[in-house]
Amino acid sequence: MTATPSEDLLRRLAPQVLGALVRRHGHFDAAEDAVQEALLAAAQQWPAHGTPENPRGWLIRVASRRLLDELRAETARRRREETVAALTPADDLHAPPPGESRHPREDDTLTLLVLCCHPALSTASQIALTLRAVGGLTTAEIARAFLVPESTMAQRISRAKKTIKQAGARFATPSAHELPARLTPVLRVLYLVFNEGHTATSGQALHRAELATEAIRLTRALRRLVPHDGEVTGLLALMLLTDARRDARTGTGGELIPLAEQDRTRWNKHAVDEGTELVGAALAAPGPLGPYQVQAAIAAVHDEAAGPEDTDWPQILALYDVLAELAPGPVTELNRAVAAAMALGPRVGLDRLAALDADGTLADHHRLDAVRGHLLEMTGDHEAARAAYQRAAARTLSVPERRYLQLKAAALAPPSGSGTRT
Numbered sequence: 001m002t003a004t005p006s007e008d009l010l011r012r013l014a015p016q017v018l019g020a021l022v023r024r025h026g027h028f029d030a031a032e033d034a035v036q037e038a039l040l041a042a043a044q045q046w047p048a049h050g051t052p053e054n055p056r057g058w059l060i061r062v063a064s065r066r067l068l069d070e071l072r073a074e075t076a077r078r079r080r081e082e083t084v085a086a087l088t089p090a091d092d093l094h095a096p097p098p099g100e101s102r103h104p105r106e107d108d109t110l111t112l113l114v115l116c117c118h119p120a121l122s123t124a125s126q127i128a129l130t131l132r133a134v135g136g137l138t139t140a141e142i143a144r145a146f147l148v149p150e151s152t153m154a155q156r157i158s159r160a161k162k163t164i165k166q167a168g169a170r171f172a173t174p175s176a177h178e179l180p181a182r183l184t185p186v187l188r189v190l191y192l193v194f195n196e197g198h199t200a201t202s203g204q205a206l207h208r209a210e211l212a213t214e215a216i217r218l219t220r221a222l223r224r225l226v227p228h229d230g231e232v233t234g235l236l237a238l239m240l241l242t243d244a245r246r247d248a249r250t251g252t253g254g255e256l257i258p259l260a261e262q263d264r265t266r267w268n269k270h271a272v273d274e275g276t277e278l279v280g281a282a283l284a285a286p287g288p289l290g291p292y293q294v295q296a297a298i299a300a301v302h303d304e305a306a307g308p309e310d311t312d313w314p315q316i317l318a319l320y321d322v323l324a325e326l327a328p329g330p331v332t333e334l335n336r337a338v339a340a341a342m343a344l345g346p347r348v349g350l351d352r353l354a355a356l357d358a359d360g361t362l363a364d365h366h367r368l369d370a371v372r373g374h375l376l377e378m379t380g381d382h383e384a385a386r387a388a389y390q391r392a393a394a395r396t397l398s399v400p401e402r403r404y405l406q407l408k409a410a411a412l413a414p415p416s417g418s419g420t421r422t
Contacts, residue, residue: 008210009055010039015134017059019108021067022115023172029161032133034066035059109134109214110221111172116160117185120167125160126185127192132157134218135193135211144201144397179226186222187235187292190215194239198246202397206250212243230285233278234293240275241299244268256404260308272303291327294319313343330361338371346378366395370405377412386412 014035021031038059052058116130124146131137143153197211219236226232248266249257279300282293298319305311320336333356341349353372362368373388386409393405 007043009051010042011136011210012214013056013059014039014136015109015112016056017063018133019112020060021063022112023108025064025067025071027067027071028115028164028169030070031063031067032161034063034070037066038063110218113186113189113218114179114182115164115169117182117189118164118167118169119181120163120169121160123185123188125156125163127189128153128156129160129164130185130189131192131196135189135196135214137193137196137211141196141201180229183226183229183232187231190219190222191235191238191292194219194242198242199401200398204399205254206256206398206400207246209246212239212246215239216243228285230282230287231290231292233285234282234290234296237275237278237282237296238292238299240271240278241296241303244271244275244303250400254400256400258404259302264307267303276300276304289322289326291323294323294326298323311342313339317343330356330359334362334367334371338374341375341378346375349375350379364395366392366401366405368392369395370401373405373408377408382412 017038018032018035021035022028025031041062042055042059046052046055113130113134116133117126121129128142128146131142132139139154139157140150142157143150146153194212194215197208197213197215199206200208216236216239219232219239223229223232223236244267245259245262247268248262248264251257275296279293279296282296283289285293298316301312301316301319317336317339320332320339324332324336333352337349337352337356340352350372353368353375356362356368369388369392373385373392376382376385376388389405389409389412393402393409396402396405
């Protein structure tokens with residue numbers, strides 16, 4: 001089901017409103033509850049009465065009232081009156097509308113992101129909380145990204161909120177001295193939010209463009225804070241080079257079009273040029289090489305090829321070998337197996353998938369069987385390929401991916417009436 005313009009606006013504004021409340025009042029957990037109530041009120045009232053002239057200010061006022069109601073139950077009268085006087089500053093009611101350029105140190109959303117990556121939290125909790133509060137992903141979507149049950153993720157997010165409160169964290173952009181320690185989880189969060197936007201893990205649409213766009217915006221803001229960090233620059237380059245293909249990834253009916261079959265004239269040339277330039281800057285940056293720089297270099301090799309037959313697969317395989325040293329893991333190995341198949345032959349790729357079968361981490365993930373089906377099809381084993389595509393289709397929650405995999409399986413079915421005659 002396609003989101004309405006009002007729903008898209010609320011999704012974009014939610015982290016900004018939460019940031020405004022937490023920055024001025026603290027109480028992260030109570031503030032998030034208040035924002036959710038304000039969003040519900042907006043979803044009920046705006047369709048009937050129209051969107052307010054300043055929707056962000058409207059949400060801040062309503063959420064502030066909700067938060068005040070909660071604080072009144074716990075605070076003395078004098079404290080209540082002081083809180084009322086400070087609740088909704090005039091500068092917030094006249095804040096720039098969504099999409100308008102703001103200096104990164106004034107960007108509540110970016111500051112909220114950094115707050116969610118507080119050092120008191122584990123890396124996994126930092127990422128989960130930020131995906132929920134800043135990225136707007138549901139608990140179920142985050143659980144799928146982490147390959148854990150939804151109940152486990154719900155508990156992790158709840159504990160993270162309590163830890164933030166107990167740590168007495170301030171809502172303030174960290175100094176240039178503090179920021180480097182927060183970069184690793186912040187970059188990981190932005191990467192996951194972008195990935196969910198680029199290829200949604202569930203639903204009717206292949207893309208969630210608002211998430212990809214927000215991840216790019218936040219990464220640009222982060223780079224303005226640390227312009228010489230190679231990994232920040234590399235991540236921005238990776239996002240731009242990947243997002244440049246968005247329009248070519250779906251057909252007129254929303255069907256998935258794989259990279260090798262895309263009309264490359266539909267790629268966003270401006271994004272490709274900017275991303276390629278940023279790759280050069282990222283690789284030239286001081287400090288050790290990082291995984292986002294390498295992934296950006298891989299994306300640049302893909303985007304620079306005039307057609308699929310021009311892709312420099314040996315170079316991509318070499319880059320994946322480097323990435324496997326920097327960021328080992330099952331997803332890296334899966335992509336490395338594809339590169340090996342394209343550079344050295346499908347049997348080499350299938351042999352590498354055997355190691356992933358033994359590992360078991362991706363046993364229930366559709367991508368493992370989707371890749372297996374592709375490589376088996378390349379070898380000419382259509383029966384085994386069809387079975388792999390069918391298993392992959394049964395495991396994905398993305399409707400466009402499921403339809404694509406089902407069509408791949410159907411195309412490999414034996415002709416009707418064929419068979420051995422006796």
